[in-house]
Amino acid sequence: MPTLPTLDTPRLRLRPFRADDAPALVRELGDVEVARETLSVPHPYAPERAQEFLARVAERFEAGKSVVWAIVESPTPEAEPPARSDGSTAALIGAVGLEIVAAHRRAELGYWIAKSRWGQGIATEAARAVVAYGFDTLGLHRIEAHHYPENPGSGAVMRKLGMKHEGRLRAKVWRDGVPRDLELYALLASDARG
Numbered sequence: 001m002p003t004l005p006t007l008d009t010p011r012l013r014l015r016p017f018r019a020d021d022a023p024a025l026v027r028e029l030g031d032v033e034v035a036r037e038t039l040s041v042p043h044p045y046a047p048e049r050a051q052e053f054l055a056r057v058a059e060r061f062e063a064g065k066s067v068v069w070a071i072v073e074s075p076t077p078e079a080e081p082p083a084r085s086d087g088s089t090a091a092l093i094g095a096v097g098l099e100i101v102a103a104h105r106r107a108e109l110g111y112w113i114a115k116s117r118w119g120q121g122i123a124t125e126a127a128r129a130v131v132a133y134g135f136d137t138l139g140l141h142r143i144e145a146h147h148y149p150e151n152p153g154s155g156a157v158m159r160k161l162g163m164k165h166e167g168r169l170r171a172k173v174w175r176d177g178v179p180r181d182l183e184l185y186a187l188l189a190s191d192a193r194g
């Protein structure tokens with residue numbers, strides 16, 4: 001596994017997570033409207049959860065099992081944005097990554113965006129760069145993604161990435177005490193090249 005590179009897109013920088021992202025994670029993932037659409041982010045989101053997340057991201061990257069980036073604003077030409085007084089990174093606006101199943105050259109795409117930045121194309125722009133990294137650098141053959149039927153905005157992101165809807169998986173996950181369906185989307189390397 002190579003070092004996780006920084007990926008730049010027209011408006012965004014995708015960089016490895018750092019220890020000082022913890023306060024921003026707590027702030028942004030603490031919003032129930034973000035947390036409830038994910039498979040596993042708990043609510044409320046305690047500071048220890050952020051520490052666990054950062055440790056798990058590092059461990060799984062070392063083991064070749066995942067690649068996860070912090071999404072921040074593109075730096076201005078002069079300098080990186082200054083750190084905030086709470087020690088967090090000023091411009092942390094989300095996360096995007098791939099959970100890799102190396103034996104099958106397959107990965108699952110996941111993302112979340114800070115609520116204050118929804119509807120600006122950020123998830124699509126960030127995920128497009130990560131999908132390209134998955135196919136071109138990791139040599140993946142298939143990238144999947146799932147969303148709850150009640151979260152159509154995420155399905156819109158998947159379609160904008162060129163992913164195809166493959167079906168609804170009934171009662172696929174158990175979340176907050178109830179079984180939940182998931183919509184399954186996927187993109188093959190051959191679709192992406194075409």
Ligand SMILES: CC(C)(COP(=O)(O)OP(=O)(O)OC[C@H]1O[C@@H](n2cnc3c(N)ncnc32)[C@H](O)[C@@H]1OP(=O)(O)O)[C@@H](O)C(=O)NCCC(=O)NCCS
Nearest residue numbers: 034037112113118119120121122123124147152153154156
């Ligand atoms: C889903 C999420 C990642 C989208 O992030 P975003 O940066 O706002 O996404 P984008 O702006 O790139 O695209 C959103 C698209 O959804 C569409 N959309 C939003 N709400 C919608 C709704 N209720 N029904 C249909 N489409 C909707 C938008 O119109 C947009 O499509 P368009 O560009 O064609 O107009 C963000 O809302 C989020 O983080 N939600 C909570 C966590 C989450 O859902 N993570 C994904 C789990 S599968």
